[in-house]
Amino acid sequence: MFTCRQIxxxxxxxxxxxxxxxxxxxxxxxxxxxxxxxxxxxQMRATRDQLGRGAAPEFPAxxxxxxxxxxxxxxxxxR
Amino acid sequence: xxxxxxxxxGAIGLFSRHAWPTPTADAPGEWVRxxxxxxxxxxxxxxxxxxxxxxxxxDELWEIELGDPVLEAxxxxxxxAGRLIRRLERWNDACARAFVGHCVDNTVAxxxxxxxxxxxxxxxxxLTASRSRPDAELKMLQLARSLEDEQTSPIRFLADVARLExxxxxxxxxxxxxxxxxxxxxxxxxxxxxxxxxxxxxxLAEQESAxxxxxxxxxxxxxxSTWLAEKLQLGR
Amino acid sequence: MRRRSEPHxxxxxxxxxxxxxxxxxxxxxxxxxxxxxxxxxxxxxLAERELLARLRAGDExxxxxxxxxxxxxxxxxxxxxxxxxxxxxxxxQETWVAALRGLQGFEGRSSLRTWVFTILANCARRRAxxxxxxAPLSSLExxxxxxxxxxxxxxxxHSRWASCWTTINTRWDALPEDALTxxxxxxxxxxxxxxxxxxxxAVIALRDLEGLxxxxxxxxxxxxxxxxxxxxxxxRLAIRRALLEVLDDKESRS
Numbered sequence: 001m002f003t004c005r006q007i008x009x010x011x012x013x014x015x016x017x018x019x020x021x022x023x024x025x026x027x028x029x030x031x032x033x034x035x036x037x038x039x040x041x042x043q044m045r046a047t048r049d050q051l052g053r054g055a056a057p058e059f060p061a062x063x064x065x066x067x068x069x070x071x072x073x074x075x076x077x078x079r
Numbered sequence: 080x081x082x083x084x085x086x087x088x089g090a091i092g093l094f095s096r097h098a099w100p101t102p103t104a105d106a107p108g109e110w111v112r113x114x115x116x117x118x119x120x121x122x123x124x125x126x127x128x129x130x131x132x133x134x135x136x137x138d139e140l141w142e143i144e145l146g147d148p149v150l151e152a153x154x155x156x157x158x159x160a161g162r163l164i165r166r167l168e169r170w171n172d173a174c175a176r177a178f179v180g181h182c183v184d185n186t187v188a189x190x191x192x193x194x195x196x197x198x199x200x201x202x203x204x205x206l207t208a209s210r211s212r213p214d215a216e217l218k219m220l221q222l223a224r225s226l227e228d229e230q231t232s233p234i235r236f237l238a239d240v241a242r243l244e245x246x247x248x249x250x251x252x253x254x255x256x257x258x259x260x261x262x263x264x265x266x267x268x269x270x271x272x273x274x275x276x277x278x279x280x281x282x283l284a285e286q287e288s289a290x291x292x293x294x295x296x297x298x299x300x301x302x303x304s305t306w307l308a309e310k311l312q313l314g315r
Numbered sequence: 316m317r318r319r320s321e322p323h324x325x326x327x328x329x330x331x332x333x334x335x336x337x338x339x340x341x342x343x344x345x346x347x348x349x350x351x352x353x354x355x356x357x358x359x360x361l362a363e364r365e366l367l368a369r370l371r372a373g374d375e376x377x378x379x380x381x382x383x384x385x386x387x388x389x390x391x392x393x394x395x396x397x398x399x400x401x402x403x404x405x406x407x408q409e410t411w412v413a414a415l416r417g418l419q420g421f422e423g424r425s426s427l428r429t430w431v432f433t434i435l436a437n438c439a440r441r442r443a444x445x446x447x448x449x450a451p452l453s454s455l456e457x458x459x460x461x462x463x464x465x466x467x468x469x470x471x472x473h474s475r476w477a478s479c480w481t482t483i484n485t486r487w488d489a490l491p492e493d494a495l496t497x498x499x500x501x502x503x504x505x506x507x508x509x510x511x512x513x514x515x516x517a518v519i520a521l522r523d524l525e526g527l528x529x530x531x532x533x534x535x536x537x538x539x540x541x542x543x544x545x546x547x548x549x550x551r552l553a554i555r556r557a558l559l560e561v562l563d564d565k566e567s568r569s
Contacts, residue, residue: 003478005468012548016529017121024120028094029154032135033274035263036248038093039484045096046487047555050495050504051523057394059387063404067382067411068375074415075373088489236475248483249476250469262483 002030007037011044080145081164082126082156083313085137088264090163093137099163107144108163117159119152124161129308131155133300136270140170140311169311175265178307182276183240184210189280190233193287202226206234216241236279243272273303363427371418382411385428388525389435395508395520396439406442410435425534432527433535436517443513457512460556461549490562500561507557511550518543519550 002010007030013019014027031037086092090099100108117123126143127135131154146160187210194203202222209218219238226232239249246262263271277299284295369377389410393403413434421430469476487495494500508516517536521527527535533543 004480005471005478008468012544012551016544016547018544021119021121025154028120029134032093032137033270034480035267035271036480036482036484038263038267039486040480042486042488043484043555043559044551046490046495047551047558048523050500050558051519051554052526053496057391057400057403059390060400060404063390063407064382064386066408067386068379070408070412071375071378071415074412075375078373239475248481251481 002026004030004034004037004040007031007034008040011041015044080147080149080156080158082128082143082145083132083167084126084141084143084161084163085132085135085266086139086141088138090139090141099141102163102165107165110146110160110162112146112160117150117157119150119155119157123150123157123159126156126158126161127154128156129313130301130304132307133270133273133303136175136266136273138264138266140167141165142167167311167313170266172265174310175269177310178269178303179244179265179272181306182273182303183237183244186233186240186276186279187237189283190237193233193283196287199226202234206237216245233279233283236275236282240272240275240279243268243275273300277303364423367418367421367423367427381427385431389432391524392432392435392520393439395516395524396443396513402442406435406438409438413438426531429531429535432521436536440513456510457515457549457553460553464552464556485562487562494562495558497561500558503557503561504554507554511553515546515550515553518546519554522547523551 007027010019010023010027014024019027031041086099090101091097092099097111099111102108111124113123115122119125124143124145126145134154142164143161144164145156145158147158150157187206191203191207194200194206202225205222206219209215209222212218216238219234219241223232223234223238226234242249246268262268277296280299281292281296284291366377366381370381386407389407390403393406393410394400397403397406410431414431417434421427425433467480467482469479469481471478473479508520511519518532518538521532521535522529529540529543532538533540536543538546
């Protein structure tokens with residue numbers, strides 16, 4: 001049975017699918033019976049969800065314009 | 080095959096975070112199927128038999144029908160498909176608390192027996208008496224201090240359990256929180272204390288007879304599951 | 316786009332089936348919730364070849380489409396590397412200029428996205444060196460954060476709770492919906508991202524902000540699988556710590 005410290009150390013390996021089946025079993029068995037680890041697991045997932053959900057910064061219109069100009073210049077140089 | 084599945088509040092898998100389709104008044108929940116090879120913990124619908132209930136405790140208990148072929152691993156069943164049949168309402172907060180109470184009672188009784196065998200009849204009596212007191216933790220701590228090896232004694236452990244039962248964390252200075260904010264759900268606490276009590280019991284067994292831990296632990300977990308299955312009146 | 320099953324279009328694996336296994340086999344489906352859905356590789360490859368041809372021919376609408384597809388993600392990434400929007404914009408601009416210059420020579424061994432993002436990463440790193448970013452300092456901060464976290468565990472020789480959490484760790488999936496989406500949480504998150512050692516911020520930005528796969532990020536940043544995982548692990552823990560502080564503050568105030 002893993003300790004909480006091991007859960008803390010292994011959580012990314014767990015999420016990435018790099019634990020062997022027996023290790024995965026031990027990981028999950030521990031989390032089921034350990035409220036702080038349940039909390040920790042949910043916190044890590046919420047963190048990842050939040051990162052994925054983060055508001056994308058506004059793409060500046062001027063930037064788009066200047067990139068298009070660069071393209072047009074490159075294109076004209078191709079000929 | 081009919082089996083049992085625990086889910087977190089809202090019929091959500093604890094690890095998969097999958098939101099399970101729930102049954103209606105007329106029909107079971109829709110079939111949930113997985114593609115590819117069935118692999119324990121990696122791929123497949125997971126469920127448990129009633130002998131293993133206590134190892135998977137969570138907020139909601141459901142009866143689940145599993146599609147063939149069912150892979151029977153030690154602690155769980157894995158299948159390529161499953162559907163929820165009905166929610167077993169008898170598993171609720173009150174039942175979870177009753178389960179905890181039962182486990183702690185059992186462990187206190189075991190510890191008291193050991194004390195008697197060690198010639199500490201007075202302490203055994205004090206321990207049993209402390210169990211139902213509101214200041215159980217305090218009494219148990221006092222008791223532990225009066226014994227040799229106070230830190231490692233099962234009484235000390237039981238004092239921790241008493242604190243956990245109240246929603247606290249062991250050995251922390253502040254008062255155990257009285258609100259639910261952030262604390263475990265009754266089901267999560269039941270999962271925790273069922274385990275801890277079986278662990279304490281197994282340590283007691285080990286004290287009596289070296290090497291007895293594993294068998295005692297397994298036996299106690301089975302006993303817990305059996306007790307719970309009966310309390311929930313699970314048929315098969 | 317009609318599906319084609321031509322494995323030879325799949326440059327990275329000789330067997331399309333094996334690619335599928337890598338994508339699906341290892342992962343618990345729900346834990347990759349933040350990753351984008353896996354493309355049908357053959358269809359994507361075909362689409363990319365057509366796109367490349369059109370770009371090389373100077374097709375402006377094709378380029379505008381590409382900019383619309385990649386631009387926001389590139390800008391978001393550059394913002395993580397750079398100290399402000401202006402610098403981020405410059406990085407993105409430089410990246411596109413370099414990409415256009417290299418377009419004819421691009422052999423398609425990696426995907427277009429990988430290639431463009433590699434250029435971005437290189438531009439950002441070059442700039443970071445130029446601005447003499449105090450990388451050692453952020454490493455120190457990161458280390459301090461990691462070490463302080465170890466106080467949250469009982470020691471390994473505790474008689475009853477060896478290596479257990481001392482804290483309760485509330486469940487964040489039970490929080491009110493907007494608890495993590497406040498301005499405060501958002502700023503704390505961005506600040507934490509910016510304070511990470513560059514190696515960690517690059518990995519977490521590409522994996523968790525942009526949803527690139529583990530394989531893509533390894534090839535993009537030239538990391539081994541294990542190395543990438545360690546960086547990701549430490550970065551995620553740091554962001555969690557930052558959010559924890561925001562939530563703790565809230566609780567103690569309310």
